[in-house]
Structures are given as C-alpha cells and as structure tokens.
Amino acid sequence: MMTTEEVAKKLVELCNKGDYEGAIDGLYGPEIVSVEARAMGNMPAETKGLEGVRGKLKWWMENHEVHSSKASSPFVARDTFAVRFDIDVTDKNSGERMQLSEVGIYKVKDGKVIREEFLPMA
Amino acid sequence: MMTTEEVAKKLVELCNKGDYEGAIDGLYGPEIVSVEARAMGNMPAETKGLEGVRGKLKWWMENHEVHSSKASSPFVARDTFAVRFDIDVTDKNSGERMQLSEVGIYKVKDGKVIREEFLPMA
Numbered sequence: 001m002m003t004t005e006e007v008a009k010k011l012v013e014l015c016n017k018g019d020y021e022g023a024i025d026g027l028y029g030p031e032i033v034s035v036e037a038r039a040m041g042n043m044p045a046e047t048k049g050l051e052g053v054r055g056k057l058k059w060w061m062e063n064h065e066v067h068s069s070k071a072s073s074p075f076v077a078r079d080t081f082a083v084r085f086d087i088d089v090t091d092k093n094s095g096e097r098m099q100l101s102e103v104g105i106y107k108v109k110d111g112k113v114i115r116e117e118f119l120p121m122a
Numbered sequence: 123m124m125t126t127e128e129v130a131k132k133l134v135e136l137c138n139k140g141d142y143e144g145a146i147d148g149l150y151g152p153e154i155v156s157v158e159a160r161a162m163g164n165m166p167a168e169t170k171g172l173e174g175v176r177g178k179l180k181w182w183m184e185n186h187e188v189h190s191s192k193a194s195s196p197f198v199a200r201d202t203f204a205v206r207f208d209i210d211v212t213d214k215n216s217g218e219r220m221q222l223s224e225v226g227i228y229k230v231k232d233g234k235v236i237r238e239e240f241l242p243m244a
Contacts, residue, residue: 005244037199075206075225075241077159082204082225082241084197103197103204105227119197119204122127 001111002027008074008081008106011113015071015085020057028053029112037102037120065090067097081106123233124149130196130203130228133235137193137207142179150175151234159224159242187212189219203228 002010007027014023034047034056041063047056072084083104090097100120107115124132129149136145156169156178163185169178194206205226212219222242229237 008244035199074244075223076244077157077239077241080227080239080241081244082227084206101197103225105202105204117199117202119199119202122130122196122198122203 003111004079004081004108005074005076007108007111007113008076008083011106012071012074012083015069015083018066018069020061021054024050024053024057027113029109029114031114032112033115035115035117037118063092065092079108081108125233126201126203126230127196127198129230129233129235130198130205133228134193134196134205137191137205140188140191142183143176146172146175146179149235151231151236153236154234155237157237157239159240185214187214201230203230 011023011027014020014026028050030050032048032050032053034053036045039045040056041059043056043059047053067088067090069085069087069089075082083106085100085102085104087100087102088097089100102118102120105117105119106113133145133149136142136148150172152172154170154172154175156175158167161167162178163181165178165181169175189210189212191207191209191211197204205228207222207224207226209222209224210219211222224240224242227239227241228235
C-alpha cells in the first residue's frame with residue numbers, strides 16, 4: 001500500500017506529464033469526493049465517485065486549451081497533502097486566456113485519494 | 123464578521139510583518155486546534171487553545187533565529203484557506219541553518235481561525 005507521500009509524488013509526476021487520467025485510474029479510490037471552489041459549466045462544485053471525476057476531467061479537456069500546466073512539489077503530513085498548480089489555459093467558449101493558480105488539498109486513505117479540494121489564489 | 127478571504131489576507135499581511143502574536147490575538151478563535159507534522163521540542167504535534175498556540179510561538183521564537191520568512195498570497199475557498207511559508211532559520215540549539223517550506227491549511231468559523239495544520243515540503 002502506498003504511503004501518503006508516495007501517492008503525492010506519483011500524482012505530481014503524472015500531472016506534470018499531463019496524464020490526469022492515469023492519476024485518476026491509478027491513485028483515486030472509488031469513494032472519491034472532488035470539490036471545486038464553485039460550480040463549473042453544468043457541474044456542481046462537488047463531484048462523487050470515479051465516473052464523476054472522469055466526467056469532470058473530460059469536460060475540462062473538451063472546453064479548455066491548456067498551454068502549460070505545472071504541479072509543485074507536494075507538501076505532506078499524515079493523511080493529507082497539498083500541491084500548487086499553475087495553469088495557462090484558454091477557455092474555448094469565451095476565447096479568454098487565463099493564468100490560473102490554485103492549491104489542491106488531498107486526503108489519502110488505504111493508499112488511495114479519497115478527497116480532493118481546490119482553492120484558487122485569492 | 124470577516125470572511126474567509128479577509129481573514130486569510132490579514133493573516134498573510136501580519137505574518138509578512140513578523141507579527142505572529144497579532145495574528146493569534148486578532149484572528150484566532152479560543153477553540154483553535156494547531157497541528158504540526160510532528161512533535162517539536164517537548165510539545166506534542168497537536169496544540170489546543172489560544173494559550174497553547176501562544177506557548178508554541180514563544181518556544182519557536184526562543185529556539186530559532188529567523189533570518190527571513192515569507193508568506194505567499196492565500197488560496198481560498200469556502201471555510202478553508204492555504205498559505206505557503208518559506209523560512210530561512212537557524213536552530214539555536216544545534217546551530218543548524220535550514221530553509222523550510224511548508225503549507226499551512228486553515229479553517230475559519232464565525233470569522234476566526236479554528237484550525238491550522240502545517241504540511242512540510244516532501
């Protein structure tokens with residue numbers, strides 16, 4: 001079973017390769033709860049389960065052109081880790097290009113991510 | 123009553139002035155729970171209450187020489203905010219100089235910080 005630190009480092013590695021699907025498939029537990037700062041598109045702020053999280057990723061990739069995306073080294077203690085993301089992206093619908101920075105806070109149980117929560121830079 | 127974002131910005135401002143006591147006095151609730159990654163000195167990882175948190179700060183300041191300390195812009199959603207700290211410090215007991223990076227995760231209730239948890243960079 002992977003430790004919190006092992007899960008954290010693997011998630012950062014996969015995100016920096018752009019392999020978000022691999023991160024969900026390999027590191028997320030079936031009871032995952034994913035919480036955004038606010039509702040996006042037709043989706044509520046909170047999503048439950050692997051299919052829901054895969055659906056959110058699909059929506060994101062279909063509606064955004066990602067120019068670059070960087071995940072920081074993880075910060076880890078006990079069952080929790082945090083990663084900073086810096087993303088340069090264009091919203092395909094509005095054409096608006098944005099530089100987004102956010103922190104993801106992750107909870108790990110039995111070697112799997114069971115909760116992720118995203119906080120945008122204020 | 124201050125919003126989570128207002129509390130977060132004030133905390134960052136006070137930390138960047140080195141006014142940690144002011145942050146505790148002005149922004150922390152009496153039921154504060156403060157969680158370090160591990161026990162430090164004679165103190166357990168978890169500290170409860172304002173006096174406990176002031177005692178931890180006093181111990182920290184007495185046992186460390188802080189060369190520089192920087193708090194990032196806060197990341198905020200709902201009742202939660204996160205701040206990255208980069209600290210250049212010498213442990214007065216060992217003489218060891220260290221560059222520490224950690225993320226603090228804060229929970230706000232009724233305009234006051236009720237929980238802080240620190241995650242060191244892995």
